[in-house]
Amino acid sequence: MDLDLNLTVGPGGCVDCRHCGAQVGTSTAAPLDKAVRTQRPPSEAGPGMHADPARFTDRPIVLRQVFCPNCLVLLHTEIVPADEPCYRQWSLR
Amino acid sequence: MPVIPIAGSERFGQSEAPLDPDESFGDLALHRVDAQAIAGVDALTYEVIRHRLVAVTDDMGEAIKRMSGSVVVTDCNDFGAAIMDELGETVQVGLYNMQLGSSLDMAGRWTLRNRSVSPGIHPGDQFLLNDPWIGGGLHQNDVTVLAPLFYQGQLFCWTGAVAHQVDLGGVSPGSWSVDGRDVFWESVPIPPVTIVERGRLRADTEDMYLRRSRVPKLVGLDLRAKIGANNVAHERLTTLIDKYGPDTVKAVMKRMMDDAETRLRAKLRMLPEGEWSAVAHQDGGRADDRQVHKIVVRMTKRSDRLHFDFTGTDPQVEGIINCTLAGLRGGILPILLTMLCPDIPWAPGGIYRCVDITSEPGTINNCTFPAGIGKASVNSAWATQNAVSETVAEMLATHPELSRSATSVCSGTWDLTLLAGVDQRGGGFATMLCDAMAGGLGAKVDGDGVDTGGVNCIPMGRTADVEINEFSFPMLYLWRREEVDSGGPGRYRGGVGGSSCFIPYDSPAQGVHLVVSANGKALPQASGLAGGYPAATQWDVLIRDSSVRRRLAEGVIPSRIEDLGGHTDTVPPHLETDLGADDVYFTHWQGGGGLGDPLLREPEAVARDVALGKVSPQAAERVYGVRLADQAGSDADAEETERLRHHLRQERARLT
Numbered sequence: 001m002d003l004d005l006n007l008t009v010g011p012g013g014c015v016d017c018r019h020c021g022a023q024v025g026t027s028t029a030a031p032l033d034k035a036v037r038t039q040r041p042p043s044e045a046g047p048g049m050h051a052d053p054a055r056f057t058d059r060p061i062v063l064r065q066v067f068c069p070n071c072l073v074l075l076h077t078e079i080v081p082a083d084e085p086c087y088r089q090w091s092l093r
Numbered sequence: 094m095p096v097i098p099i100a101g102s103e104r105f106g107q108s109e110a111p112l113d114p115d116e117s118f119g120d121l122a123l124h125r126v127d128a129q130a131i132a133g134v135d136a137l138t139y140e141v142i143r144h145r146l147v148a149v150t151d152d153m154g155e156a157i158k159r160m161s162g163s164v165v166v167t168d169c170n171d172f173g174a175a176i177m178d179e180l181g182e183t184v185q186v187g188l189y190n191m192q193l194g195s196s197l198d199m200a201g202r203w204t205l206r207n208r209s210v211s212p213g214i215h216p217g218d219q220f221l222l223n224d225p226w227i228g229g230g231l232h233q234n235d236v237t238v239l240a241p242l243f244y245q246g247q248l249f250c251w252t253g254a255v256a257h258q259v260d261l262g263g264v265s266p267g268s269w270s271v272d273g274r275d276v277f278w279e280s281v282p283i284p285p286v287t288i289v290e291r292g293r294l295r296a297d298t299e300d301m302y303l304r305r306s307r308v309p310k311l312v313g314l315d316l317r318a319k320i321g322a323n324n325v326a327h328e329r330l331t332t333l334i335d336k337y338g339p340d341t342v343k344a345v346m347k348r349m350m351d352d353a354e355t356r357l358r359a360k361l362r363m364l365p366e367g368e369w370s371a372v373a374h375q376d377g378g379r380a381d382d383r384q385v386h387k388i389v390v391r392m393t394k395r396s397d398r399l400h401f402d403f404t405g406t407d408p409q410v411e412g413i414i415n416c417t418l419a420g421l422r423g424g425i426l427p428i429l430l431t432m433l434c435p436d437i438p439w440a441p442g443g444i445y446r447c448v449d450i451t452s453e454p455g456t457i458n459n460c461t462f463p464a465g466i467g468k469a470s471v472n473s474a475w476a477t478q479n480a481v482s483e484t485v486a487e488m489l490a491t492h493p494e495l496s497r498s499a500t501s502v503c504s505g506t507w508d509l510t511l512l513a514g515v516d517q518r519g520g521g522f523a524t525m526l527c528d529a530m531a532g533g534l535g536a537k538v539d540g541d542g543v544d545t546g547g548v549n550c551i552p553m554g555r556t557a558d559v560e561i562n563e564f565s566f567p568m569l570y571l572w573r574r575e576e577v578d579s580g581g582p583g584r585y586r587g588g589v590g591g592s593s594c595f596i597p598y599d600s601p602a603q604g605v606h607l608v609v610s611a612n613g614k615a616l617p618q619a620s621g622l623a624g625g626y627p628a629a630t631q632w633d634v635l636i637r638d639s640s641v642r643r644r645l646a647e648g649v650i651p652s653r654i655e656d657l658g659g660h661t662d663t664v665p666p667h668l669e670t671d672l673g674a675d676d677v678y679f680t681h682w683q684g685g686g687g688l689g690d691p692l693l694r695e696p697e698a699v700a701r702d703v704a705l706g707k708v709s710p711q712a713a714e715r716v717y718g719v720r721l722a723d724q725a726g727s728d729a730d731a732e733e734t735e736r737l738r739h740h741l742r743q744e745r746a747r748l749t
Binding site: 001002003004005006028036038040042044045046047048049050051053055056057058059061065066067071072073074075076077078079080081084087088089090091092093 | 365366367368369370371372374376377383384385387389405483487490491493538578579581582584614615616617620621622623624625626627628629630631632663665666681688689690691692693709711712715716742743745746747748
């Protein structure tokens with residue numbers, strides 16, 4: 001079963017990259033546990049980030065991204081307060 | 094000053110549970126049908142009557158538009174209409190503002206329970222309310238007129254019309270008080286009151302209602318538009334009942350809700366069991382608030398049910414961005430209708446049966462009285478919608494066919510620009526500009542989002558023509574246009590949003606009052622999916638003492654902020670100020686989120702986007718990894734693009 005444009009459920013229930021076949025997660029209950037995660041300034045998301053967040057809030061804002069560990073295709077992007085955990089998660093039974 | 098709990102206010106709060114079908118309401122006789130009658134309707138009759146009921150809500154919308162004098166209604170379609178059964182369950186919601194149709198059931202139930210004895214519910218009565226703790230609209234500007242339809246002495250059903258009123262009092266014009274701390278800074282909510290009694294408009298109630306407004310004649314016209322819409326609906330429904338009989342029509346109403354429930358349950362069974370979580374942020378709960386407030390949702394899908402659990406959402410704030418339970422439901426229903434039910438009757442009474450909600454009272458999207466809710470509809474309700482949109486879309490993405498209904502988040506907020514003052518005819522005015530109806534839609538799993546395609550909670554939303562706004566209000570546009578890089582980058586790009594830039598013009602007061610309230614400036618609100626980037630941040634700019642009038646006198650229409658001279662300042666999320674004769678206001682609303690890795694977007698599509706002004710050459714290179722043969726974006730350099738993309742893959746994953 002394909003999970004989205006990038007991920008599919010592989011043999012044994014692991015989550016694999018649709019682009020290179022690498023395992024991204026050990027199971028659909030932990031679908032991205034082998035992925036590469038980075039955190040960068042939000043300005044690196046491109047020119048659509050118009051103003052420095054510090055103009056509006058004292059909390060640091062970051063760009064978080066998640067990649068396939070093999071082909072480095074981008075699996076997840078969010079711009080959030082740095083002091084928050086990643087609330088955007090999913091799991092299948 | 095802390096928000097003070099109000100003793101007795103719990104009477105106006107309520108759950109979303111349907112009424113007991115056997116509950117009685119004073120001496121009121123309700124028209125009911127049994128299961129046998131519902132099952133006995135033949136398929137052809139069912140479809141004929143069902144389509145007629147859909148048409149009735151369309152007619153209600155047309156009636157509101159034709160009678161209203163407010164541009165927000167006549168040209169922008171910010172209103173809703175619905176038919177409810179005798180117990181208030183929503184049978185059919187119209188295509189206009191679905192947020193406004195999401196809690197008419199709550200309003201109907203409360204009215205039944207609290208008005209059936211005193212003052213009573215009679216043939217020809219209509220009830221006015223704008224209390225979001227009770228239901229109907231999402232903030233006080235959403236004024237509902239509920240009308241019970243009687244047939245042969247029995248309460249047969251209800252119709253409801255809701256529209257955004259441009260001013261209902263409060264501290265600031267437009268009733269958007271950006272400094273507000275609680276509801277008493279705002280227009281004080283009105284629980285259901287009899288506005289039409291046995292067919293006659295009650296002058297005392299109307300005066301009580303209109304006295305609070307800065308534009309009472311306009312609001313009075315809108316009031317008549319909603320009463321008229323209910324009258325149109327009752328005329329059509331009565332004709333329908335005369336022809337087919339009350340039991341048959343009612344059986345169809347019940348079947349429509351049952352059908353929606355059955356078909357949604359069947360669709361849910363096609364999807365995998367799982368949990369999807371998301372978060373939505375809002376920067377600033379009022380003017381000078383530098384906090385970022387979050388709404389968290391965990392959606393669980395089990396068998397044929399969805400459970401939305403908002404545990405972990407921030408407490409309600411001293412500000413204007415909270416929403417009540419009605420707003421929370423207004424954040425859920427539009428997503429269910431557009432993503433899960435595009436091929437299912439829009440009968441919320443049945444659709445809600447498939448949904449459970451867990452939410453703690455006292456939180457930002459289930460606030461308690463007297464929390465400030467002046468901007469509930471386009472703050473916490475809209476943010477709830479963003480978070481719910483992510484979870485539902487990710488669930489749908491797992492299915493090869495149903496995924497085609499999924500999109501990334503559409504236009505992350507409503508860009509509120511409120512103008513008030515003296516118009517070019519010397520009369521007072523207050524209006525909300527609805528240019529942001531041209532938000533960008535989120536990207537799909539098989540294509541780009543629609544550029545300036547709208548907002549997903551108002552399928553029929555429109556922007557007024559520039560000329561209509563200039564004719565109606567003392568303003569002159571320098572431009573209104575799509576904006577480069579406003580759509581979220583992705584393999585499939587989010588639809589771009591746009592901007593407007595205008596000056597006060599031709600007012601005897603030489604200027605206008607301006608209220609700005611738009612979040613998403615510290616961090617974007619229209620998130621992407623499957624690696625897609627969010628849409629651009631909200632961006633509003635105020636230019637004081639510009640040279641624009643001199644440039645216009647020279648025959649030049651400036652087209653860039655840099656060409657306006659003067660002093661330029663980026664506007665915070667909430668601001669109330671005056672625009673003087675030489676001031677210019679620029680407002681840039683949001684696009685839709687992207688979907689998939691932008692390094693996988695076809696280079697030719699990126700080059701085309703650059704040529705069309707949707708993507709800048711800078712973003713083409715830095716985000717999409719496309720090296721253009723020239724700055725005009727006519728062609729991508731294939732060899733250089735391949736090299737650049739390889740480099741960016743390493744760089745963004747911190748492997749260089």
